[in-house]
Amino acid sequence: MAFPKKKLQGLVAATITPMTENGEINFSVIGQYVDYLVKEQGVKNIFVNGTTGEGLSLSISERRKVAEEWVTKGKDKLDQVVIHVGALSLKESQELAQHAAEIGADGIAVIAPFFLKPWTKDILINFLKEVAAAAPALPFYYYHIPALTGVKIRAEELLDGIQDKIPTFQGLKFSDTDLLDFGQCVDQNRQQQFAFLFGVDEQLLSALVMGATGAVGSTYNYLGKKTNQMLEAFERKDLSLALNYQFCIQRFINFVVKLGFGVSQTKAIMTLVSGIPMGPPRLPLQKASREFTDSAEAKLKSLDFLSFTDLKDGSLEASS
Template sequence: MCGPIVFTFSQNSEINLSEIGPYIDYLKEKQGVNSIFVNGTTGESMSLSVAERRDLAEEWCRKAKGKMDQVIVHVGCMSLKDSQELARHAAQIGADGIAVISPSFFKPSTADALRTFLHEVSSVAPNLPFFYYHIPSVTGVNILARDILEDVWELIPSFKGVKFSGSDLMDFGQCVSYCQTHWSVLYGVDEQLLAALVMGADGAVGSTYNYLGCHASELMSAFEKGNIVQARTIQFKMQELLSYAKKLGFDLGVNKQLMNELSGLCLGPPRLPVMQCPMSEALTIAKKYRSLFTEC
């Protein structure tokens, strides 16, 4: 299981590197997270400059060495040149892999166009395992992930899988069915994790695993042991929490404030245009969390 990182800002929205060490310890010791996904959606990467993303990736790789099994750095940008710069940098700092999201302002119109973009990014870091990060609800790019995989290894020999953060389980299943034995399909819709495991997910990457990581691990362990009733019970609790949170306007800002409350870390506010949520909302959701889950 992989935890996407909530990025740490000071109160004036400047990046705060000092909290990264305690954050890593929290994820590993309290949540059982052994791999991390850096500079993704939860990390507000599209609100960061290239220089900030370089600084953060470097510090995460440095602090996670010897503690985390893998650090995958998301390097996708609207600009191909920026994506390539971040991919080169990820290789230099010892990242274990890179992931790339689709550009979403000038959107690729076909699977071939998106594959070509991914190839151009991967070509500057050919020895790093490469993942396509599929999240159509954010990018607005509704090309099926399965279509992106078609003969992708011919363009990207370092291709190692998909971070699938979409709700289309048919497309997800087709990805699993098509995948090569040395690829991984990682699922990123936390409230549907059990369904993805049934379909053949190799792992999970989700923003709520920052505070639900140990419970998601229990769900996955129960599934592997064939205890579907236990796995379903945990999934239903996760769904109840997220359904409750969504009624209160659950978004990136709320999720970050909830993470602050439940972890005890000081991760700071989100960066505009994401708004900081009222403390009362985070406390209400935290109370709901504590009514559903016991501490791991």
């Protein structure tokens, strides 16, 4: 199906959901956040309410409001706003899908339900199909993240014939390190205009070689500019320069992974780099420690990733 939508490509930042110290969503910084991504990181696509956005830790009403705020503030600034609408309840997922369509989002993405799980490809497809049908005019992306959902149905298998079942299927967000599975998704769907979005930021270069058309990740919030330089080098076929960028990014990610890295730490790093307060995460996550933030800051400095220090003084505030 020639779906009348522009293809999602390049970097997509998995947005953080900013919170106040007392655990409420801090909507007031989202406008500033959009400007920061576009102007300072060169990132013009976002993925809202996913893993990084603590989407599954928000209430349905919060998810609706967060989605609305990003769409509103991103208007005429962002290229595409994709809303993650996955939930354990099919009904909630459908409600969110329909809502995403109403507010004018550019696409929806869904993870596999992860408590009572689908055990076969066909059951998972049936679930996804029911969600997609609630937003029949929106491009649909499957968000494959087996380590977190526990649903290990191979993406390659899932994609086989998927458009017959889900006509709005537009692509895959692949958050796994199995490059055989990812490569075969690309290889077996060359005829389609699918977006193949890779989700393991530290391995993006390998995925580009396998045919990734873009990437969704948490680090593009603050390493978007560096990663864009890698993408440009790759496009010019300057592989050794691209590899230099990837190694540089790896040195940082490797460093923080050893300290313990997740959504809480992403919030702390983004606050540090952008100067926009992301606040603490919501339970069951715990705020990153002071030691973590200090070490991460020192590492960012030593890798020369902190060339935005002027922004920490609030120079972005004028645009909020």
